[in-house]
Amino acid sequence: xxxxxxxxxxxxxxxxxxxxxxxxxxxxxxxxxxxxxxxxxxxxxxxxxxxxxxxxxxxxxxxxxxxxxxxxxxxxxxxxxxxxxxxxxxxxxxxxxxxxxxxxxxxxxxxxxxxxxxxxxxxxxxxxxxxxxxxxxxxxxxxxxxxxxxxxxxxxxxxxxxxxxxxxxxxxxxxxxxxxxxxxxxxxxxxxxxxxxxxxxxxxxxxxxxxxxxxxxxxxxxxxxxxxxxxxxxxxxxxxxxxxxxxxxxxxxxxxxxxxxxxxxxxxxxxxxxxxxxxxxxxxxxxxxxxxxxxxxxxxxxxxxxxxxxxxxxxxxxxxxxxxxxxxxxxxxxxxxxxxxxxxxxxxxxxxxxxxxxxxxxxxxxxxxxx
Numbered sequence: 001x002x003x004x005x006x007x008x009x010x011x012x013x014x015x016x017x018x019x020x021x022x023x024x025x026x027x028x029x030x031x032x033x034x035x036x037x038x039x040x041x042x043x044x045x046x047x048x049x050x051x052x053x054x055x056x057x058x059x060x061x062x063x064x065x066x067x068x069x070x071x072x073x074x075x076x077x078x079x080x081x082x083x084x085x086x087x088x089x090x091x092x093x094x095x096x097x098x099x100x101x102x103x104x105x106x107x108x109x110x111x112x113x114x115x116x117x118x119x120x121x122x123x124x125x126x127x128x129x130x131x132x133x134x135x136x137x138x139x140x141x142x143x144x145x146x147x148x149x150x151x152x153x154x155x156x157x158x159x160x161x162x163x164x165x166x167x168x169x170x171x172x173x174x175x176x177x178x179x180x181x182x183x184x185x186x187x188x189x190x191x192x193x194x195x196x197x198x199x200x201x202x203x204x205x206x207x208x209x210x211x212x213x214x215x216x217x218x219x220x221x222x223x224x225x226x227x228x229x230x231x232x233x234x235x236x237x238x239x240x241x242x243x244x245x246x247x248x249x250x251x252x253x254x255x256x257x258x259x260x261x262x263x264x265x266x267x268x269x270x271x272x273x274x275x276x277x278x279x280x281x282x283x284x285x286x287x288x289x290x291x292x293x294x295x296x297x298x299x300x301x302x303x304x305x306x307x308x309x310x311x312x313x314x315x316x317x318x319x320x321x322x323x324x325x326x327x328x329x330x331x332x333x334x335x336x337x338x339x340x341x342x343x344x345x346x347x348x349x350x351x352x353x354x355x356x357x358x359x360x361x362x363x364x365x366x367x368x369x370x371x
Contacts, residue, residue: 006036006097008099008102009039013104015272019167026358039106060109091114098119099111108133130154167353178262193225198269203229207236212325266331273298277350
């Protein structure tokens with residue numbers, strides 16, 4: 001029997017790429033000889049991250065709609081047609097048993113090509129509100145793996161499987177690492193600590209909120225691990241200085257995210273689906289500040305899915321600059337509320353998403369998921 005052949009498509013952000021790589025790794029654990037080809041968007045970060053993880057990737061000349069720029073959107077139909085043609089050729093050449101779409105620009109053309117070629121495909125929908133492309137392609141998907149309840153409004157109910165979102169295992173391995181995290185970050189392990197993270201690029205609103213009220217944090221004798229992101233780091237350092245205060249750790253990027261999570265008593269974050277999947281496994285109180293700059297406001301919908309189950313506190317981007325730090329300090333000092341949020345977010349954890357999705361892929365390939 002020849003090796004199973006699988007195409008995994010998608011990317012554009014870490015929130016799409018890392019789950020895709022996790023699924024690929026799970027497939028390799030099930031069948032070490034399976035052949036996996038990634039399809040991404042030319043010029044996007046997956047073209048570097050996927051080869052670094054040991055997988056081959058092919059790029060499509062595809063991009064998303066540019067808001068507020070009619071001129072930049074004029075080439076989109078031509079890019080789309082060219083990408084579908086290339087996708088059809090890739091399927092003809094690689095002959096995949098299954099195609100997997102994890103979201104991002106490149107998923108659309110390759111999943112559409114798979115439907116035309118009668119190749120079964122699986123969609124991994126990460127958000128609580130499905131995007132336009134996935135809603136359209138989901139009608140013919142063999143399986144749709146989701147992370148939130150209520151997705152029957154977007155996809156055929158009989159094809160939905162709630163698996164959760166794959167996460168990087170090393171990032172969520174936080175057990176018994178509190179002191180190690182505090183030591184690495186030169187913090188006092190006995191003091192209350194807030195982790196503020198806006199992702200690798202950073203989040204302007206989170207940075208403005210912390211900077212505006214940094215003295216309130218210091219006055220409360222609370223420590224903060226402040227991950228600014230590369231776009232904002234230098235400006236903040238220029239204004240505050242690298243050693244602003246012993247209670248404040250200003251960092252461009254967190255290479256040891258597990259230790260930062262472990263050192264924190266409270267986490268402030270955006271509400272991307274991948275981040276939420278990590279936070280559910282980490283089981284600490286969380287304040288979510290959804291980004292308003294995403295399609296169909298899906299981060300707000302992701303956050304509300306947790307809020308409605310008493311699993312997180314949400315602050316709107318619009319009000320964060322005035323209220324975020326005040327709410328964070330109030331929550332941090334309330335043991336009862338902290339325990340409630342920790343317990344409830346932990347109940348939503350789905351730790352084996354990568355293996356569950358990989359099993360579905362192998363079953364669609366007719367390999368049973370146990371090769």
